[in-house]
Amino acid sequence: MDVLISGASVAGPVLAYWLARAGFTPTVVERTPQLRLGAGGHAVDLFAPAMTVAERMGIVPTLREAALGQSTLRLERPGRPAIDADFTGLSDAFADGSHVEVMRGDLASTLHDVTRDDVEYVFGDSIRELAEDERGVDVVFDSGRTRRFDLVIGADGLHSAVRRLTFGPEEEFHHYLGGYLAVFTVPNQHGTPGPTRLYSTVDRVVATYPVPRTDQARAVLLFRRAAQLSYDRRDVAEQKRLLRAEFAGEGWEVPRLLGALDDADDFYLDSISQIRMDTWSRGRVTLVGDAGYSPGPAVGGGTTLAMAAAYVLGRALAEHRGDHAAAFAAYEDRVRDYVLRCRRVAPRTLRSGIPRSRAQVAFSAAAMRALPRLPSALRHRILADRASGTLSSFTLPD
Template identity: 65%
Template sequence: MRILISGAGVAGPVLAYWSNRRGLSPVVVERTSAPRVGLGGHAVDLFAPAVEVTARMGLDRALREARTELDTMALVRPGKPMVEIAFDALAPAFADDRHVEIMRGELTTMLHAATRDDVEYRFGDSVRSLHEDVDGVEVTFESGSTRRFDLVVGADGLHSAVRRLTFGEEGRTLHHLGGYLAVFSVPSHLALAGRTVLYNGVNRIAAVYPVKQTGRARAVLVFRRTGPGPRDHRDVAAQRQFVRDTYAGEGWEVPALLDAMEHADDFYFDSISQVRLGSWSRGRVTLVGDAGFAPGPAVGGGTTLAVVSAYVLAHALAEARGDHVAALAAYESRVRDYVRTCRDAAPRAMRDGIPSSRAHRAANTAALRLLPRLPGWAHRRLLARGVSSALSSFTLPD
């Protein structure tokens, strides 16, 4: 089976690896001109099922050596000492040895290295159109070339071109949760040393954490704002201004972070939106990861979903022995409840994590101080509905 995979981020290479291992013929097309390698992006969490997939790829040791080694959150309280809490006290899944936090750029570097010798990559190109007939899909690329495939998989993220070509414009498939995310590098002048320092405003938060490999730090700004944001998701100038306007007047280190943002060459911005589809397959086209069911950047565990869904799809394709209809039905059946559980938890995470008032902010601070002191049964019950628990709940096929 000839498979075109659009997207070389996380889901794409995982699907390519396991498809190739199972005797299929994957080709990966990626619009960027070179592999997405290095230390870019933000810290992402891989929970137990995703860590198991990467371990089966032989990446366990490399993954653990690349851990961010962030173990503590320090909560800023103006005029008062910071409140510090261990991450593994925030959720049982963080204490699990099968949880790994890693910089996204390091993860994509590992995944590309694991596939580049066995899988065909086409960089600097993307899908322009899809024409399906009874025998396959004719794909026209932006470069002008055409090729035929038995299956096309969109692994091209929240703003998926494959999803748009197959299911219609973004307005029909994206559901905005009312929040936004900005990530960029900043000088590491705070005493971070394994700590994520978190500042809570009303309807906005700012976090800074160290990147051990570079000696610098990452700033993460997550905020809730009514009204439309920047219309073009590639208009960086408008995005920066939107962030600056939102955080105007905030205290702590926020003004310095905004100044650093203006000069950051790795600035990333997007809305916190979910992809909601009744089915993420149509004919010989299907979607994995954020392209099909993004739970929401920064709140829903999209990286774990990307790894798991890619693995399950490859497994279903191999089991079906060329029957794409049976394979896609099995794929959706196996991951649907998992996707729904994680996606349903994401709005709660954003609602609870971004204070909507001063009273909400005070309540969050009090809860964080109380959490480590709760008895084990109360702690587990309180956190059982969280995103991390949902993400750890999937059992992989062999």
């Protein structure tokens, strides 16, 4: 069976890998001209389900070599002493090695390397039209090319074109959680290795961390807003102006970071939102990862969820020998509870991660100072009971 997968970031290549092994013929189409290879993008956490998939793909050694290895968090407060917290306990809490933090670009590079010999990749194109009949799906691409496939899978992220073409406008499924995330590259003025440096105030959090093997750092800016911003997602200059306006007058190193915006060619801004759908499948089309159930950028463990769900979908299609109706139903049944658990993580993370008052700013600082000093068993329990515990709670089928 010929299967078209839209999206070459995480879920798409994972699914393509397992489909190729099962005898399918996967094609991955990606709208960007090429992947941002190497240590591009932002840092992502791979918890137990993702690491199990990675182990079965034989890529764990590569991911461990690329791991950030960050364990120290430094809270910097103007006019007050910095607080350094060693969070080695987070790794200790997963003593079986089931947690790794890598740059998204390193993950994408690794997934591309392990699939490129068996999977057709088409870069610089995207799906414009889908027309399904009883025997397949006719696809028209933005380039004007047309091809026919047995199945189409949308792995194309929060703003999925496949979802829009199959299920309707994004507004019907998009649920805003009350905040925004911006990530971009800045010069590393503090050396490597170094701690993740954190600044927080009411409704604002700013963090920087060094990028291994480069002279760069990543700046991460999060902020609350009761109502969504109105802007053109294709107009990066407009988005940078909005970010400057949101953080105007802020202290610490924020002016320097905003000054680096003009030179940042990897700028990313998006709302912290979820995609909520009753079903992710219709006819010969289904969705995987953020396209079908984004739990929320930076707060919901979307990368781990995407890898686990892509594996389950590939396994279902193989088990049901291409009977897409049965396979899609089995896939949805298997991952639905995990999707719902990840969805509940995001609002909690957003509430605790971005202070809503001066009292919460002070409490967060006190908690950060106290946590590393707790007895090891208690610290591990606290860490495992938080978001990391939920994200690690899905057991993949053999």
